[in-house]
Amino acid sequence: DIVMTQTPLSSPVTLGQPASISCRSSQSLVHSDGNTYLSWLQQRPGQPPRLLIYKISNRFSGVPDRFSGSGAGTDFTLKISRVEAEDVGVYYCMQATQMYTFGQGTKLQIK
Amino acid sequence: QVQLVESGGGVVQPGRSLRLSCAASGFTFSNYPMHWVRQAPGKGLEWVAVISSHGIDQHYAASVKGRFTISRDNFRNTLDLQMSSLRAEDTALYFCARDVGGGDMYFDCWGQGTLVTVSS
Numbered sequence: 001d002i003v004m005t006q007t008p009l010s011s012p013v014t015l016g017q018p019a020s021i022s023c024r025s026s027q028s029l030v031h032s033d034g035n036t037y038l039s040w041l042q043q044r045p046g047q048p049p050r051l052l053i054y055k056i057s058n059r060f061s062g063v064p065d066r067f068s069g070s071g072a073g074t075d076f077t078l079k080i081s082r083v084e085a086e087d088v089g090v091y092y093c094m095q096a097t098q099m100y101t102f103g104q105g106t107k108l109q110i111k
Numbered sequence: 112q113v114q115l116v117e118s119g120g121g122v123v124q125p126g127r128s129l130r131l132s133c134a135a136s137g138f139t140f141s142n143y144p145m146h147w148v149r150q151a152p153g154k155g156l157e158w159v160a161v162i163s164s165h166g167i168d169q170h171y172a173a174s175v176k177g178r179f180t181i182s183r184d185n186f187r188n189t190l191d192l193q194m195s196s197l198r199a200e201d202t203a204l205y206f207c208a209r210d211v212g213g214g215d216m217y218f219d220c221w222g223q224g225t226l227v228t229v230s231s
Contacts (some may be wrong), residue, residue, distance in 0.1 A: 001173075033214070041156075048222060048224055049206070050221070088200050096218075103155075103158040
């Protein structure tokens with residue numbers, strides 16, 4: 001099974017400042033079809049998860065452009081250019097290259 | 112609009128069974144693979160099971176294989192999860208999620224979840 005490891009597990013950030021979350025997979029997420037099925041989800045308190053980014057760097061419909069994804073192979077990053085109060089929550093990376101696995105989650109909180 | 116509404120959760124004793132349902136609306140249900148994902152209290156997300164758009168293929172997490180069965184009814188636009196031999200560690204909020212499918216693989220729509228508590 002592919003293991004997804006996120007760092008940090010907790011990230012206190014000042015409003016208006018950038019934030020970055022890393023996600024590392026135990027093996028390459030490049031699928032045999034050439035795609036890399038790595039997505040990022042946000043879960044606000046008391047809410048279901050919400051898709052932010054798919055296939056490493058594609059922003060989902062309605063997601064603000066302050067969210068961006070990057071990476072390749074086994075190392076991936078979610079960046080928020082300027083954190084807003086509504087960004088508080090837990091962020092998960094998820095791989096769908098070989099079945100499905102989530103990272104442990106990174107809690108984003110305001111300092 | 113696209114909507115997924117889970118139901119069927121509750122308190123159940125260890126070893127017993129429970130059936131969850133997810134009612135889909137606002138899209139052509141039969142075009143999409145569907146998943147169940149769970150979240151234990153205060154914990155992260157755990158993928159549980161997936162079923163193909165036509166219901167022919169199913170896959171399960173190792174933690175539930177042999178105990179849980181995912182199924183769907185494309186006429187009634189419902190997704191089910193039959194859970195048997197329930198354990199305390201199955202206690203979680205269970206979400207149904209739509210897989211965008213079509214050669215892509217990501218979950219673009221989630222329900223609000225239904226809570227299952229396994230306790231004597």
